[in-house]
Amino acid sequence: MCSARRVRVILVNPNPATIMTDPDFADATYIEPITNEALEAIIAKERPDAVLPTLGGQTALNAAIALEEAGILDRYGVELIGAKVDAIKKGEDRQIFKELVLECGAEVARSHIVHTLDEALAAADDLGYPMVVRPSFTMGGLGSGFAYTHDELVRMVGDGLHQSPTTEVLLEESILGWKEYELELMRDQADNTVVVCSIENVDPVGVHTGDSITVAPALTLTDREYQRLRDIGIDIIRAVGVDTGGCNIQFAVEPSTGRVIVIEMNPRVSRSSALASKATGFPIAKIAAKLAIGYRLDEIPNDITKVTPASFEPTLDYVVVKVPRFAFEKFPSADATLTTTMKSVGEAMAIGRNYATALQKALRSLEKRGSSFHWLGEPAPKAELIELAKTPTDGRIVTVQQALRAGATIDELYIATGIDPWFLDQIVLINEVAAEVASLRPFDRALLELAKDHGFSDTQIAQLRGLTEQEVRNVRWQAGVRPVYKTVDTCAGEFPAYTPYHYSSYDLETEVEPSAGRKVIILGSGPNRIGQGIEFDYSCVHASFALHDAGYETVMINCNPETVSTDYDTSDRLYFEPLTLEDVLEVIHAESQSGQLVGVIVQLGGQTALGLAKGLEAAGVPILGTTPSAIDLAEERGLFAGILHDAQVLAPKNGTATDAPSAVRVAESIGYPVLVRPSYVLGGRGMEIVYSTPALEDYFDRVRSEAMIGPGSPLLVDRFLDDAIEIDVDALYDGSRLYIGGVMEHIEEAGVHSGDSACTLPPVTLGRDIIEQVVEATRRIAEGIGVRGLLNVQFAIGAGVLYVLEANPRASRTVPFVSKALGIPLAKAASLIMVGRSIADLVHDGLLPEHDGSSVPLDAPVAVKEAVLPFKRFRTREGHVVDSVLGPEMRSTGEVMGIDTDFPRAFAKSQDAAYGGLPDSGTVFVSVADRDKRAVVLPVLRLTQLGFDIVATEGTAEVLARNGIRATTVRKYFQGQVVQPGDPSVVDLINEGRIDMVINTPSGRSARADGIEIRTATVAADKPLFTTIAQLGAAVASFEAHNRAIRVRSLQDYARDRAERAERAAAAVVS
């Protein structure tokens, strides 16, 4: 990247899960909060010449504006490169942008800028309903949407004014149903401008582009229309003054008149830029970084062809389709209608020689039941399906396909959905091919080729022919119908490509170059979802680097465009393919044509990759590391109990059940409360704490539709340990030696999913004795399972007794956190263990430090990981924020890390990074469940000593008063209650911004626990919320740290400290 030109690169990002914050990727890597205070400290320490804000999304742009406004850039003489504040404002400020677009001779939607509710109502008279509401300066379209009625307008403008840092909202004429396009542009300092990629949204305007199925290049524009968008785009990037780098512009085109409206532009690299980079082979961010430091486009070579420059517009001889991945199942009360607020949590991309193939591949890449087209049974009545298709939701494309099956016409569906008739016609084509496959035609080569040419999977063909997937595969292989692999080369074959970035096609010639190397195939983790995000990609990428360095040829298979593993230069070869058994077997076949296939790594790509292990083994593919049968030992409850028994380790009382009656029997024998969860899931999907038999029956009713429980995957029922401390361990095992990566202590008690709980490394309240027990238990479990590579074990300490909750013989979500906090490259080491290296070798070679992570020296830093939760994005149908209480089902979408000398400082940093920090003073509202009343006294006392005012509900206030703490009593909120003037409820106070922090622990465990209004109001008001006393305790400890000046230190500095410590320790031994 930049460092290629001997520029000293200083990176700031509090996210430990990304490859970006690896110390190898910059000269100085600061895992610090992106706040003015922290950034100033870093600038003061590093004295950089320039700050580049256009690669870090909206967060970075906002931070740059804040630095500029605070005069910090001036004070230290730091230049802003990539985009000046002026340009950022031009792109983001609606009014300025509108004027600028008009000057470029293009149009924008008619609109009004409002700063108050009254202004909004006046504007509504002009624009009419529905209209678009967009708060200024918010990311991912947060807070924006359509107002169809007066009431909706009032609510949305109220929220929007609050969310906008400039208290500004744009109201705009509705362009619902227009065709939506995006262009990705790049510009250099010499004003050379190229359009890297055009992207068309299959879903028309009204669905956020992040939530829409999109296709590249644009497929339904004429050349003339495309050239018009291109001209407007180039005029705008110049007018806005994006000095150098990337920019994304969104357009709406009225389908019947062709009228073009510019929706918005982002003067920075965006999510769409990442997609465009993967779709074209043009690495936008990398080039943007080079342009920012003064290169011109024609001075930068195209990595793929080596001979041509980056000043070109890529040629695509294939079609790319991206489909979003949603997680509405995690937020049952959320409204699943897709709007202009982005709600998806990830995406899958697929490449095919035609649209039908790319679409079908993308849909099956989602790895979600029901996401692919199907032809099972009779479709629902046509009218019903058309009605259903009118509302954009997750999976609407399948509804459309079913409606076409049920006899709906393209016109009917066009009117219902606004999806361009060409895209609908493609689905008609797919249905026609399906009918052909299902017909009486002989099941021969010609028929298979027809189906494969339209992207049908073996599973779909099996379904249509009444065969099994394996039978179809056997016939297909016998007929010699197998894919070849084409190359993403930016130039459609005009110049030789030097980067093996491949996609499958049932075409004639393969473009895979034979090689004689020893190959390792690494399976990636597929689309990001809650519970399986970029943490797993981190491990895959590290494995690829380590194995490449060890002389192996690394082959990556993945379908997630948001990852580093799908960068064309991460592995020796990249296959952008769905992670299904069929697609993976075909890649393995292609790679087996030359060289030597050492094996496939399945333990780094999360449940996606792990789930393929059995099928691959059955097909005779060598699996590296822990064997599939050993994986089963950990996953299968009965077998695992045997291992724990042999290891003399306790587990909470437990059992398994395959249906409701057996579950009730098990639960009653164990005793409530019980923790229930299906087998083979990640992220606590379907995991709940159940307090009674009726609640358990209710649980079965709810999960039945998802078919997660059955004889093949029984329900696991565990005794739930109330108020237990949870511990997570990541470790390596090579067959004889255990190497602890890290022992992490959770802040929240057991019962909050480990992915949603904050945790600290090293542990800050665990005794040596407990840690020794944890290490010993981990060793025995690793041995019992037969781990070769990574192992993650979760423990709980209840009443001083250590229990094992679960063991996962794979990379865990915390691998990158551990690696960065302690400087132990777990995934690299694991991949080398999987190809036969021993831990002793790795320590000898210096890859692993001499001392493992089981004991951390006192002068080492403390790292805290905190979850980032997406509650604000999700609204119920009534428009309220969804409940934000934490539970056993994971709902966080990301994480941040705070690192400092002690726990309070590290925790304070993690809160700054996740939530923008805790208040220094103000009013705290406290309302806790009875079981927490005892524990809440001390932290609240401390808060009063720190100068906070306390407001509490009656019961809590009484307890506080008896403990000598003065608290103002406030009335609880009950729905439907008449608001009395002068007697506001706590929700009123929160809404009015008179509460700065909220402590509310839920009393009941029912779905409708009280306090929900308090919590949702708090999240909507963007105030810190603590739902467990443990969190509060940590926060209180951090308040004092917070009042001290922030100290910043890079990962490289920490590494130097560690090296010095090790030297001192060695010297001490010698003397």
Place this chain on the structure above:
Amino acid sequence: MTGRNLSAEVSVLADTVTPAQGERIGNLAILDLGIKQATVDNLARRGFEVHVLPQSSTLQDVLAVDPVAVFYSNGPGDPGASDEHVALLRGVLDAGLPFFGICFGNQLLGRALGFGTYKLPFGHRGINQPVLDRLTGRVEITAHNHGFAVDAPLDGAVESPNGYGRVEVSHVDLNDQVVEGCARSTSPPSRCSTTRRPRADRTTPTTSSTGSWTWSSLISQGILAGRRARPRCPSAPTSPASSSSGPAPS
């Protein structure tokens, strides 16, 4: 294609005249080697009275139009097989008339100046060819559809082998360093033309039957050999040749 002269098959048989629009610059003589109507319309829109002449026209025919400049169009065939058109072009240059051409016309200018032409391995096709304007350092993304190119030295101005003074390659394709334009060098610099930025051209409708042809490709491959001595030509904004390349980019 090598060795084939196809101009007679695509050229008009008689003169056609398209009146100028807006402020009139003067008459433009176009030798039709396969011109598109969009080119004619665009030149007329820029103030030329456009006279499209058959490919068999003589120097007398050209001079009879009383042109302020002469233009050779694009068209099919091997430039190496068009000796008569090259001879005519040399006549035009000898007569001191400003000249510009596109595509095939550019290649013929190359020959007139004394350079060879050759067939490209694949040709340049498509709408995304990066061309460097060597004088401004600007890169333009242009549309191409040509299979032959001029074989002129890329390393600076040279003496025209046919005695037309200093000439230089003004535009190169960055993908493969193929010559995309040449011009007469003048000292002091007073080029009679620059190529235009493509952005304004892109809005110009393309000839729909052959979508890849756009005005920008014509201009960016164009050449204009102006004559320093000619009073109306040098860099003055009202000069016919520079006006021919349209309004200055904003």
